[in-house]
Amino acid sequence: MTGRSPLDLLSDYRRGDFFLATEERTLLGRGVHTTVCDADEFALAERVRTVLRGDREDTVGGPRIAVGALPFHSDAATPGHIVVPAETHVTGSVHPEAAWSPRRRMRAPSTIRPVPEPAQHTKAVAAAVTALEERNLRKVVLARALDVELGAPARPEDVLHNLVVDNERGYTFAAELPNGRTLLGASPELLLSRRGGTVVSHPHAGSAPRSADPNTDAEHAQALLVSRKDHFEHAVLTEAIVETLRPYCRRLTVPSRPTLVSTPTMWHLGTTITGELSDPDVTALHLAAALHPTPAICGTPTSSARQLVTELEEFDRGYYAGTVGWVDAEGDGEWAVSIRCAEVAEQSLRLYAGGGIVPESDPKAELEETSAKFATLLRAMGLSQE
Numbered sequence: 001m002t003g004r005s006p007l008d009l010l011s012d013y014r015r016g017d018f019f020l021a022t023e024e025r026t027l028l029g030r031g032v033h034t035t036v037c038d039a040d041e042f043a044l045a046e047r048v049r050t051v052l053r054g055d056r057e058d059t060v061g062g063p064r065i066a067v068g069a070l071p072f073h074s075d076a077a078t079p080g081h082i083v084v085p086a087e088t089h090v091t092g093s094v095h096p097e098a099a100w101s102p103r104r105r106m107r108a109p110s111t112i113r114p115v116p117e118p119a120q121h122t123k124a125v126a127a128a129v130t131a132l133e134e135r136n137l138r139k140v141v142l143a144r145a146l147d148v149e150l151g152a153p154a155r156p157e158d159v160l161h162n163l164v165v166d167n168e169r170g171y172t173f174a175a176e177l178p179n180g181r182t183l184l185g186a187s188p189e190l191l192l193s194r195r196g197g198t199v200v201s202h203p204h205a206g207s208a209p210r211s212a213d214p215n216t217d218a219e220h221a222q223a224l225l226v227s228r229k230d231h232f233e234h235a236v237l238t239e240a241i242v243e244t245l246r247p248y249c250r251r252l253t254v255p256s257r258p259t260l261v262s263t264p265t266m267w268h269l270g271t272t273i274t275g276e277l278s279d280p281d282v283t284a285l286h287l288a289a290a291l292h293p294t295p296a297i298c299g300t301p302t303s304s305a306r307q308l309v310t311e312l313e314e315f316d317r318g319y320y321a322g323t324v325g326w327v328d329a330e331g332d333g334e335w336a337v338s339i340r341c342a343e344v345a346e347q348s349l350r351l352y353a354g355g356g357i358v359p360e361s362d363p364k365a366e367l368e369e370t371s372a373k374f375a376t377l378l379r380a381m382g383l384s385q386e
């Protein structure tokens with residue numbers, strides 16, 4: 001695979017590989033040199049650092065890096081899963097060339113089943129709003145899933161191709177999971193990147209759906225920019241990121257207001273937080289472990305929010321709402337929040353979408369928000385709606 005272009009790397013991807021496309025680079029990892037699995041995320045980060053700093057002779061291609069995914073909640077059955085690939089290839093961005101690449105045609109699924117039923121999700125949101133007050137929480141994130149049965153082998157390479165074609169910005173990924181499934185998605189949200197002494201986080205919270213009609217689309221964006229509820233939801237998130245990063249940084253730059261961020265399916269509020277590390281030895285994976293789970297996917301305070309998620313969601317989040325990315329021997333790396341994603345099994349996919357619930361949240365609007373978020377994956381699968 002020497003001398004391959006970014007588009008070659010995308011077409012080379014096959015199930016079992018790791019793939020990440022960002023605005024700056026395209027990364028393909030193939031095969032396994034070393035696997036590190038650990039339910040303790042800090043222990044995982046330490047073990048990965050040791051592996052990366054060890055013998056460097058026997059991997060092929062680009063720099064020796066480790067890639068993989070952390071779940072929403074690590075335990076023995078769902079551990080953090082990091083691999084040093086036997087072969088790594090890194091090129092420049094696949095964008096914008098990918099936008100002209102023909103989309104792959106997809107087979108229609110045999111069934112699509114919401115988990116839970118939409119009416120049940122609105123009930124869970126209403127229960128969450130009540131629980132926020134009773135338990136003194138500022139925010140909780142509730143998700144739902146769509147189970148898609150294909151009746152034929154799933155082709156993650158085709159869905160990945162279409163996700164890359166559709167999403168010129170953000171982080172489009174495929175990662176092999178220890179349960180044999182593939183985590184596939186296109187996330188707009190950077191949990192953390194580290195390059196030398198500089199760290200960046202770009203948290204997202206506060207959402208509105210895009211519209212095909214330009215006037216309606218602009219109205220949605222404007223309404224989001226002035227929404228008190230969405231600004232509160234966003235502030236809870238940025239405060240938590242800043243609080244976690246502060247002990248690691250000698251300087252942090254935090255804009256006073258979020259800005260609008262767009263994906264092909266959603267508007268969001270986003271804040272770019274930049275820091276200068278005081279300890280140059282702390283790795284991107286260690287920092288990602290420290291930040292996770294943020295209030296973008298869990299809530300505040302973290303442990304009560306996680307407890308409420310367990311009570312109100314009737315499915316396991318698995319590797320949805322975790323983080324996916326890479327780290328190198330110097331500790332540099334890039335970790336995206338694993339949202340707008342699906343876990344792909346042999347002949348089926350489970351899609352996930354969630355939304356932040358605050359005291360002013362409206363259950364029906366929250367249901368619609370999750371429907372709009374599913375569109376990232378549904379479009380890549382050739383489907384326009386649930």
Ligand SMILES: C=C(O[C@H]1C=CC=C(C(=O)O)[C@@H]1O)C(=O)O
Pocket residue numbers: 141143189204205206207268295296297339340352353354355356357373
């Ligand atoms: C939890 C998800 O989105 C998060 C990221 C951006 C905006 C969000 C929101 O407005 O609720 C969520 O916090 C998801 O897409 O599943």
